[in-house]
Amino acid sequence: LFGFIFWMIAARYYTSEEVGLGSTIISAMSLLSMLSLLGFNVALIRFLPMSNRKRDMINSCFILSVIASLGVTMVFLLGLGVFSPKLLPLRSSLLFLLLFIIFTGVWSTTFLLNSVLTAERAAKYVLFKESIFGASRLPIPIFLVSLGAFGIFISWGIGSVIAVITGLTFLFRVIPAYRPAIRVDGEIINEMLHFSFWNYLSVIFAAVPALVLPLMITNMLTPETTAYFYISWMITNLLFMIPRQTAQSLFAEGSNLEESIGLNVKKSLKFIFLLLPPSVLFILIFGDRLLLLFGSEYSEEGFGLLQILALSTIPMSLNTVYVTVKNIKKEVKTVTLIYGVIAVVTLGGSYLLLESMGLVGVGVAWVLGNLVVAGGIGLVVGKESLKIAGE
Numbered sequence: 001l002f003g004f005i006f007w008m009i010a011a012r013y014y015t016s017e018e019v020g021l022g023s024t025i026i027s028a029m030s031l032l033s034m035l036s037l038l039g040f041n042v043a044l045i046r047f048l049p050m051s052n053r054k055r056d057m058i059n060s061c062f063i064l065s066v067i068a069s070l071g072v073t074m075v076f077l078l079g080l081g082v083f084s085p086k087l088l089p090l091r092s093s094l095l096f097l098l099l100f101i102i103f104t105g106v107w108s109t110t111f112l113l114n115s116v117l118t119a120e121r122a123a124k125y126v127l128f129k130e131s132i133f134g135a136s137r138l139p140i141p142i143f144l145v146s147l148g149a150f151g152i153f154i155s156w157g158i159g160s161v162i163a164v165i166t167g168l169t170f171l172f173r174v175i176p177a178y179r180p181a182i183r184v185d186g187e188i189i190n191e192m193l194h195f196s197f198w199n200y201l202s203v204i205f206a207a208v209p210a211l212v213l214p215l216m217i218t219n220m221l222t223p224e225t226t227a228y229f230y231i232s233w234m235i236t237n238l239l240f241m242i243p244r245q246t247a248q249s250l251f252a253e254g255s256n257l258e259e260s261i262g263l264n265v266k267k268s269l270k271f272i273f274l275l276l277p278p279s280v281l282f283i284l285i286f287g288d289r290l291l292l293l294f295g296s297e298y299s300e301e302g303f304g305l306l307q308i309l310a311l312s313t314i315p316m317s318l319n320t321v322y323v324t325v326k327n328i329k330k331e332v333k334t335v336t337l338i339y340g341v342i343a344v345v346t347l348g349g350s351y352l353l354l355e356s357m358g359l360v361g362v363g364v365a366w367v368l369g370n371l372v373v374a375g376g377i378g379l380v381v382g383k384e385s386l387k388i389a390g391e
Contacts, residue, residue: 002134007234009138010152011227011294013145020223022152023230024214025087029100029153031211032076033108036069039200041115042327043192045251048119055178056185057192058171061112063184069105077101084215086223096150103157106164113167117174118252125170133163198332202323205339209346209369213362216347220354225301229359231294232302235287236309239279243272243317247324254328261328265321272317283310301359308363315367315374322377338373345369 010019040061051057077097080088090096110133117125137159144151171178210233217226250268254261283290287306291299319338326334346369353361 016224016227018149020227021149024218025153027211027214034207035072036108042199044115045119060184073104110163122174129167132166136162202336202339205343208343228301232306239313243320247320280310305359305363312367315370342369
């Protein structure tokens with residue numbers, strides 16, 4: 001909700017080109033942050049609840065993630081002309097470069113903090129933390145209009161710094177014995193390595209569509225088109241959060257009490273499909289009016305994409321729950337395969353359809369990727385059910 005308001009403010013005070021470039025910079029930062037996580041955001045939820053060395057595990061993940069962040073960010077900035085030529089203005093100012101590097105590291109840290117709090121079954125603090133992050137950044141874009149697209153990006157970055165400070169405060173409350181330390185425990189990392197490596201790949205594949213598509217659209221079409229895409233995707237994220245956050249809680253519960261996984265899966269599906277259908281219907285009927293809050297051009301250019309994305313939440317929900325079960329069972333290669341297929345179909349389809357169908361082509365590719373995987377999962381689950389019935 002706060003993200004919705006943030007982008008509504010940005011759309012009112014900035015041009016669509018500036019919104020497009022700003023969202024592309026944020027997407028690039030988020031992609032680099034995901035690369036920097038090394039799979040620890042998922043591994044922490046799986047291993048932290050049963051660990052008797054929580055402090056060492058948390059600090060090791062934090063430090064390695066920050067080091068990785070510095071590495072991937074420097075590679076991206078040095079190769080900016082190849083990766084995303086339209087973001088070359090990032091290198092026009094030393095201040096912008098430094099802020100991009102710092103905010104990327106901070107953004108990866110905020111993801112790890114969410115994982116720690118979720119693993120410790122203190123998800124309410126994730127809500128408080130994200131609410132503070134969302135609220136704190138709202139007024140900042142108004143005062144940074146003169147910076148153009150960088151004003152949007154810096155507003156987001158300042159909010160993420162506040163979020164990390166807030167998250168650390170909650171962490172001290174949840175784990176009173178925790179103390180920050182610059183130390184990597186090799187033994188703990190080795191224990192997590194196999195699980196985190198495959199989850200590292202799966203997290204990258206899972207994040208790639210949302211984070212690479214803005215870069216693709218900006219470079220293949222225009223920043224304005226990216227703005228229309230980003231706002232539509234951001235609104236749909238309100239729907240995506242229903243299965244994703246339900247699955248996050250399912251993962252935490254399953255990691256603590258694996259024997260109750262069957263019951264919790266049923267509860268998760270009931271919860272998701274209680275909330276999702278009316279939400280999707282609302283978007284299908286009133287989505288164009290919702291987009292009018294950002295401007296008439298957003299409604300005209302983005303409504304078709306928004307409708308398609310809303311419908312995609314049905315197969316996407318089934319995929320998300322299935323992936324969570326596989327993560328609980330540590331079948332991470334299956335998770336990587338699922339997210340890899342969705343990413344390849346989405347990006348490949350978008351590349352082929354973008355110029356001929358515009359943003360609708362992106363939506364079609366995303367739906368197709370999720371339907372292909374959901375169909376495959378249906379076949380696998382069906383065969384397993386028949387096998388069990390036969391026995």
